[in-house]
Every structure is written in structure tokens, then in C-alpha cells.
Amino acid sequence: MTKAIIDDVANLAGVSIKTVSRVMNKEPNVRATTREKVLKAADELNYKPNQSARGLAGNKTYLIALLYDNPGPSYMANIQTGILETCEAQGYGMVLKPVTCEGEVPLLEQVLDFMAHSRVDGLILTPPVCDDVIFKSLLTEKNIPYVSVAPPDRGDKLAVLIDDRRAAAEMTDHLIDLGHKKIAFIKGDPAHGAGKLRYNGFVDAMKKSNLPIESDLIEEGMFTFDSGIRAAENYLNLDPMPTAIFSANDEMASGVMQKLSEKGYHIPKDISVVGFDDTPISRQIWPPMTTVHQPVRSMGRLACEILLHAVNNREGERTLEIPFNMEFRKSSGTLPA
Amino acid sequence: MTKAIIDDVANLAGVSIKTVSRVMNKEPNVRATTREKVLKAADELNYKPNQSARGLAGNKTYLIALLYDNPGPSYMANIQTGILETCEAQGYGMVLKPVTCEGEVPLLEQVLDFMAHSRVDGLILTPPVCDDVIFKSLLTEKNIPYVSVAPPDRGDKLAVLIDDRRAAAEMTDHLIDLGHKKIAFIKGDPAHGAGKLRYNGFVDAMKKSNLPIESDLIEEGMFTFDSGIRAAENYLNLDPMPTAIFSANDEMASGVMQKLSEKGYHIPKDISVVGFDDTPISRQIWPPMTTVHQPVRSMGRLACEILLHAVNNREGERTLEIPFNMEFRKSSGTLPA
């Protein structure tokens, strides 16, 4: 059984190939009965349009690319799952394109090369790729469709995001409500816009409650486990130590918790630790970590939806804000006596 | 600057398009000087072959697919990275195809549908997809190229694997060397061939040392964190409890460790826990876990290499065994006094 092509379907249905084409692409101007006939024939022959041929003729590939630079594995898994949900539904494929934001080769060049080669129909940018404003403006200039899964940026036509700032403020409020005053904050990689927003949210909440931001308590992190370890070591040398530590992501927070556990501190009795992202590790360590849940999978799904919509209707300026929610677990507690 | 096509290059180089085609595809039978000329022209024009056209004419897509069913995020991230290394080097793209091994729709049907639509040139199967022998024999029958990243299986023409059985035996020996005799084992998802091999390795080592396999100490797990928790609860009810627990993967082992920590047990002073896979969690919990390192990234890279080689040379029967190695960390220690 050799593969059926459009002519076979046209013959079987007794129509021209153009009509088959119309039906397969859900174009209007086809009589309902004709449509049925064609659909039946296509089904009978198990006909699937050849993407290469479609691509060649229509100058499309029915492929989108996910651009990323060293994200956490669980972020990656979730966003991929979300994107694939949309792709599957709309007959698109997703290819992966790892890039390096701070490398020898400029980001734009990496992506242009990739585009020239792969000719995908659109790009999904994840942090920190989406934090490069210049890069994005160049994409726009070159008319390359993209969507940012990221903090807001007035330059983006298409974006999906959560309110990182407000989420961080709420988390800080949670610690304040528990009675904490000496609250430490571990910043994230400065290349990530989200990290800054989370810090801003922390500051918002501290100020609102008239609590001081002590520079000793603000550590520079890199969103990595090891940078969490280092931050914790610094806090350990302080006297008095903070009573609560808010880390800009879970990865660092788990580093903090490991170091504190190693040194014999009990969480949250001696000190509270909270994170951000709700990655699996936050549930799997002991004690389970209080953190902010970011609906990454939905964000991927929606990002892909608005991207494909824009690609196929050459239109659209759309920013979707998705609600986050707090996961209160056991790593945060009332102020030690 | 509109995109250059093969004719432009041919004109500039003063040759026919066929010659350009030969050069671009590294075919033989082109004079070195001619080749140079063409390469220079192509470079000048920044010419990249159109994949859709190549695909249409050559009946290829220059795309391969990664098939998976609910793997761990870090396994996923690593294998993707490895595969992409090869793809990047050889000008291929990778698309993702999640499938369901135990779903309503038969695996074969899912994949056939996918193939008909996407027409990728080959498949990379990860556990547990690669554990479905019947499915694989059907792929062979349909002449669909694939490589298994998995336990050996006489049916596979192409495979990359580690010796799970021997690795598990070595890990068991490690525990035995530490003086343990009451060693528990938590099995993995029965749908995964690797789980069985690991258990076999455990049995091998126990028998070799004339230690009994006590049925109370063998738990059925599902490779999930929660199933680790459940297994630990069962061990907690035993009297005497095992002095060491070998979990068929890290995920379950971390569940065990969480439950034991929660109940106030000290690891490894009171009880040793070891895992398998060396996922990030194994380093990030406290204490860091002794486990087997599986070089997933290399496996992905190599799997892709032998797949592409087979695809492009319609040949090959090749099984690569990659060395594993032990990561001795702090979760395993000598027998409690």
C-alpha cells in the first residue's frame, strides 16, 4: 500500500485536487456535500498531506521552535508538554533549539542561522532568551513571529506571563504574617528579568510593612543549587542570622535547606525557607517547601496558541496574564522563640 | 535581500544546479576545484538549502522524533541535550512525540499516525516505549528506522544501553561491603525492562554473598516519589527493619529518605539508602545520595549518531554499551551498631 497523495483522493471523490486542498485546509467555499465526499475519500485512503510539499508550495514548515538557554529540567518538561498540547491539536511539530545568551556568538546570529536552516514558522522564547530586548526588536524587524513566555516587556506583541512581582510580595507578606522581621532575600541570575521582578516584589512588601531591607541579608544568586549553598554559608556567618530566607527560586532554596540541614538547623523551627516556582524538588525534600506555583504547562499551551494564531492570521497583539498560586508547605513557620 | 536558492549559487559559480546539489550533499564525483568554487559562491550568497524542497524531492524530512512516555524531567533534559548535539552537527531537527504505552489507543497506532503526518526519518525510543517488543517488531516490519535507548533486546538492530544488571549488582555489593545483610529492594515499574534488570542484579549479588532475599523486604514500586514513600512506610512497620534500602531509581529513593527523615531516622547512621540514575535530586537532598550514574546525555548523542548513520546508509546493526559509574555519597554507611 503505497502512500496516498492528493490526486488519489481527488479521483476517488470525483473532484479536482484543488477542491481536496480546500477541504484539507478548512477553507470556505466548498459545498457541504462535496466536503463530505472528500473527507470520506481521504479517510478511506488514509490520506495525510505531505508536509514537505505543503511547506514548499506555501512557504511554511508547520514547525515551531522552542528557544531556551539552560533552563531547569522541570521547567523544560512542563513548558514542552504545554506547547505540545497545542501543536498536537493544530497539526504542528515542535523542534528544540538551545541557544547561548552570553556566548561568543551573538544570540541573533545563532537564531538567524537556525531560521535560515530550519525555516520554522515561529519561535517561543523562554527566560532568559526573552529578556534580551534588543534581540527581540531585531526579530520584529526581520518579521520573525515570536511569543515571549516571560515578564512583560512593552516591546512584545505576544506574551504569556505571571505577575512575578505581586507573587513575590505575597510570599513576603506570608513571612511577615508569621512574625518574621529579619527576612533575607536571595536574588536570581541578573540576566533573568523575572529575578528582578521578584526582588522588587519582596521590597514592595517589606516597605509596606515598614521593615528594613538590610544589605547583609540580600545575596546575589544565580538560580543554581550551588549559589543557594553559598548564600546560606554567608547567612550562617551573620549574627544575628535572619529568621527567614526567601529565595528567588526553588533550586537555590533547596541549596539553602541542604546547607542548613547539614549544619544542624531545623526548618522551620530555627529558620524558615521559602522558594519560587514549585519545581518537583520543593515537594521532595524534607521538609516540603513553601513556594509559588507557576503554571508553566498552561503558559506553554497558551503561548503556542497565540503564536500560531498570529502566524496564521498575520495579526495580533496579545498579552496573557496567568494566575499564580501559593503553595504553603512545611518549610515556613512562625518566628523562632 | 531575498533568500538565495540553488540556481543563484549555480549561476554565481558557473555550474549547473546538479553540481551545487552534489557539493551541498557531500556527494563524490566533483572535482576539488569545482567544489571550492561552489562552496565559495554558496557562502557568499549565504545559501542554505530549503528543507521542504529537499524533503519533497528526496522523500526525507531531516527530522527525527524522540518518543517517550512520562519520563523524569532530568532524564528528558539530558537525553534531549545529547540528541541535539548530534542533530546540530548533522543538520537534523528533533521533534518531540509523547506517547502513551498503556492507553486506549495502541502504541503502534499512535506512532503510525504520527509518522504519516510528520514523516520523520527515524525514531528514538526511550523507556518504557522501547520495552514494547511487539511494537518494535512491527516498526521493523514497516521499515521504520529506530534506535532503542534501553536494555538490550535481541530484536533491536540499533541500541544504546548500560549494563543495568551489573550496575545494580555492584551497588548491592557496596552495601554488603558496608556490612549490611538485611537489604531491602524497591522494584520499579514493571513496564520498564530496566527495572527488572536492576532487580536481577540485586539478586545476583545477594546470592553471590549467600544472603537471603526476604520477600518482606522486596517492595513493588512505580519509579515515582510517592511509591517510594509507600515502600518506606511498609519498611517502617517491619521488625526488625532493614538496615539498608536499595531503590531501583532515585525518585523512589528520595521518597524513602523523605519519609525516614520525617519519622526521625538519621541517614545513614540508622539506615542506608541508595538509588539509581544520579538525577539532580540525588545531590540536592540531605544527605546526598549514593547512586549509579547513567550517562544519559552521551547515550542520547550516540543513539542519534547510529540512527542517522543507519538512515543515511541503509545499513547497520549496532549495539553500544556505555559504561556507568558509581557515585558514592553520604546516604550509605556502615551497619548501625
Added chain:
DNA sequence: TTGTAGGCGTTATCAG
């Protein structure tokens, strides 16, 4: 609402 002709950019065939 439907059909016809032409072209999309490569690769394959088969001469030269």
C-alpha cells in the same frame, strides 16, 4: 462553488 495551469526548490535519472 469548482477546476486548470504554473511554480515552489531540491534531488534523481540518464545522458554526455
Added chain:
DNA sequence: CTGATAACGCCTACAA
């Protein structure tokens, strides 16, 4: 070693 020419399967005009 090199080159004309015909596919490859579909879509976009433009007609009918």
C-alpha cells in the same frame, strides 16, 4: 566528472 530535464506533492493565482 558534469549537466539537462523530469519528478516530488501541494498551493496560489486566475478562470470558468
